[in-house]
Structure formats: C-alpha cells, structure tokens
Amino acid sequence: MRTHGPLPLWDTLHGSVQGVNKTRNQDHYDVEGLGSAGQPLIMAVADGHGSAVHARSHLGSRFAVDLFVQQARQFAALAEPRGELRPPSLAWLMNYAQYTLPRQLVSAWQEKALGHWARTSSHEEPALSPPDKLVLYGSTLVGAVLTPRVFAAWQLGDGELTVVTDDGQVTVPLAPDEADLGDETESLCSPQAWLRVRTHWAPVTTPARAPRLVSLTTDGLSKSFASDSGFRQFMAGLDDRLSAEGAECVRAVLPEWLAKASQHSGDDTTLVAAWHTATAPAGPAAPAGPAAPAGPAGAAAPAEPAGPPEPAARTPEPADISDMTDPYRSE
C-alpha cells in the first residue's frame, strides 16, 4: 500500500449571532474533526428561512446540520476506509458525492421534519399536506468534508463556501451563476430538492497545495457587505489575520464581527472556518494511480441522479466512469 505525503492538519473557529429584532437564531452549525483519515474534518451551516410561513425553520436548520454530519461521516468512512480495506475509486466517490449523498440527505431531512410534525402537532392545527409541512421547516445548507484524500462540499440555497487557495486566491466555488434576487432562496423544502444541490469536488492529489482556508457562512454575512467584492475582501482579511495574529486573536473578535455584519444584513449570521496550521506525519491512504486533477470543481447536480455524471465545465473528469457500481474498481 502506498502512502500520501504529509497530511494537512486543520484548526477551526466558529460563531453565530442572532439577527436584529429576531425572536431566535434560526441558523445552526457544527464542526468536528481534524482532517485526518481517522478524524475527517466536517463542517456545516444551515439557515432556517425564519418568516411566518417557515415557522419551524429553526428546527429545520438543526435537522439539516445534524443529518449532514451523519452523511458526511459515512462519506468520509468510504473515502478513508479503516484497516486493510481497499478505498473506492475517486470516480465512484465523485458519483456518490454528486448523486447519492444529496438524495439521501434530502430524504432523511424530509423524514425527520415530517416525523417531528407528527409527534408535535395538535389536532387543532389545520390539516396540511406533506409539502406544506416541509415548508414550515425550510432551511438552506452548506456542508463540507475534508479528508487526506478528498475535499468535497455541498450547498443548497444561499450562503457561501469560500476557499482560499494555497497561493492566497479567494474563490467561492459554489456560487450560483445568477444569485437569487431579494431574500428568496432554494431550500431543503423545495420539491425534488436534491436536484438543486450544488457539489464541489476536489480530490487532494498534492497535500502541500491543499486550500489554506475553507469557510462556510450563512448569507447574513455576505449580505451585510455593499458588494460581493466586500465579502471576498473579508475572507482575504480573515486569512491574513489568521496568518499574522493567530487563531486566538481572531476567535476573540469574531462575535463582534458577526454582530456588526448582522446589524447591516438584519439576518442571523454564522461562520465556520478551518485553516491549515501544520502538516502531520503521513498516514495510510489511497492506492496508487492517477487521480482526478486537484482544484476547485463545482457542478449542479443534473436532473437524473442515477448513472454516470454529466460532464461539467468545472467538474474533473474521472479516470473511467463506465462502471460506477463497483466502488473498488481500480483507478
């Protein structure tokens, strides 16, 4: 078995503030792990829509994050199997990330929301159809998994996945081609929501060139800036501060930053970020063979989840997609 080079280690910071005049914070987030094979880094933020028609969205965002973490653990376990198990091909993993995970996640979220409704609604409440019930729980989601072998991320609705590359370039790889106007967003409660999940797929072929900062935020942060470039400048500044002053200094002021942003966006504002701190000794990993090219790659899931993925402009072409049913097919 071959080993990778030095593995990246990640440190994290996180914070969330309630929007001005909001009765509760409808954002939810979670972060765990270090980015190693045994402890994959998993991050997620979700933004419950919050208005009267989404009265239970604070629960919907919590369900979204909790269920994503479960799905992400499964994904990471597939990508980095323990012991002598042979890891699946990157092509198979990419297919899983683009089609299987979004469908499983949305299905689990809907089941969770409908189950919660069944347990907690009273007979006095008006009879609602299942889609109406799901609307009550509407939420967005941005989630990411980093293992020594793979960096993958998913987004449904607004919010941002921001990546600062090893050479300092700020990218927002899952930004839609055309942003929704106003405060409308796609949602876990949308019909066939799994088709609206955007996926970022970036196998790590050169650990030394892994991103140095990965950040997940709800739209309360980005919408506080007068322009998109202002948000990117914030991310560049965050990266600079982490490099120059260290994590503790940034942790100390993060609540103040988020509160200021929230005053301008009026929205709950959440940030979860991970940045490279060091490298660790090499660990067991994938078999030898050509991997898909590294770097950001985003693509919206096409309409048909089964079968080989559609080629997309920013999606790396797998070595061979002729047989996606065999996870252990050699690369």
Next chain:
Amino acid sequence: MSDIPGGPMMNRPVHFIWLIDCSYSMQGEKIGQLNYAIREAVPEMLSVAQDNPAAQLLLRTMTFSTTARWHHKDPVPVEQFTWQDVQVDGMTNLGEALQLAARELDTPPMPQRALKPVLALVSDGVPTDDWKAGLRAVDATPWGRKAVRVAIAIGADADRNVLQEFLGNPELQPLDANSPKQLAAAIRWASTAAVKAASQPVAGFADVTVKQPPYAPPVLDDDDDDVW
C-alpha cells in the same frame, strides 16, 4: 484588531413605488381622501422601517392619467419623505405607468443587492391604454417578477380583473376601498404589510405550497356611511 476586514457594509434597500390613478374619476373626495391617507400613513411606514433597521426603505410615487409621470422620481428615504398632494388630470393610462415603472425595475438602475421592491397600485377605474403591454414589461424585468405587489380598488367602478392580473397571484386579492375609512385602512395596510413582506426570506418555490401569503390583505370594516 477588532476592526472588521472587508469592504464597506450597507443595509439593503427596499424600493417602494406608489402607482396612483389620477384620472378625472378620482376627482373630489376620492383624491382628497387618498392624499390624506398616504400622508397619514408615512409615519407608520417610518415605524416599520425603524423596526427593521437592516432595510433601507426608499419611496417613490408615480401618477397616471392622460400621461404617466413621476411625482417623486428619485428614491427618497422614508425619514425624509413628505407627501405632496397629487391632482387629477384626464384618462387612465395604466399601461404607460407600468412601462415607466418597468424601466426602473431593470438592473441597472435597480441594484442587484436589494430586498424585493414593492409595487402598490391604487385605481378607481378602467385602463384606457394597453395596460397588458405595460404589465408584460414589468414582468420581463428581474425585479418586477420578484416584486411584492399590492392593489387597492377604490369604489365600485374599479376594474378588479385588471388589478387581479397586476397582482399575478390567484391567492392574492385586490383590497376594496369603498369608503374613506376603508381607503385609509387599505393605504395603511399596503404601506406597512407589504414592506414587511418584502424583507422576509422565503423558499424560492414556496408559491407552490404557501396558502397564506404573509401580506394577504385584511378584511376591512364596512360601517362607513359615506360609500363610493
């Protein structure tokens, strides 16, 4: 250390546009009551804006009669807004008014970064020009499609079908104002509820399932002696 990195921060604007019928049929008490009702509603709009400090409420007014023209062309922050009475003039060229509004709902001049605009149409009659072309022009703009729309039908002669088409949503109804008291209540509702609706987040496909829009008009009392 505590200074936040990044570009300047700014609240997002809510552009509120009154579209007011100033045809001859509005002459007399109707236009007088309308001027009074909007003037009285401004402090309530200011109150709503203060409750939602993340939104910057900007007001404009357009009148339409034989021609359509801006009464307040440039967006005015609600804090600086003072109502100037409108006067009646001639026909009911709603189509021209909608064409004029559509030009402002494109990007640019409307910024990409904004909350949904509000289009509030007040009319007592039947359009005398190609209003459907005007409505198509509004619907062809990105912000026109997203706009929160409210419509107030003054008196029995108002063409409710036109107002219904303007709303563009079968689950919304024009609000009937058949008396001065009802008109005041309708203006007050349109001034405030629509602004709140414009600044609330919703799932993009909610129109398929949401049965009770957040700005559904109220049921107005009809106990006024003076009925139009």
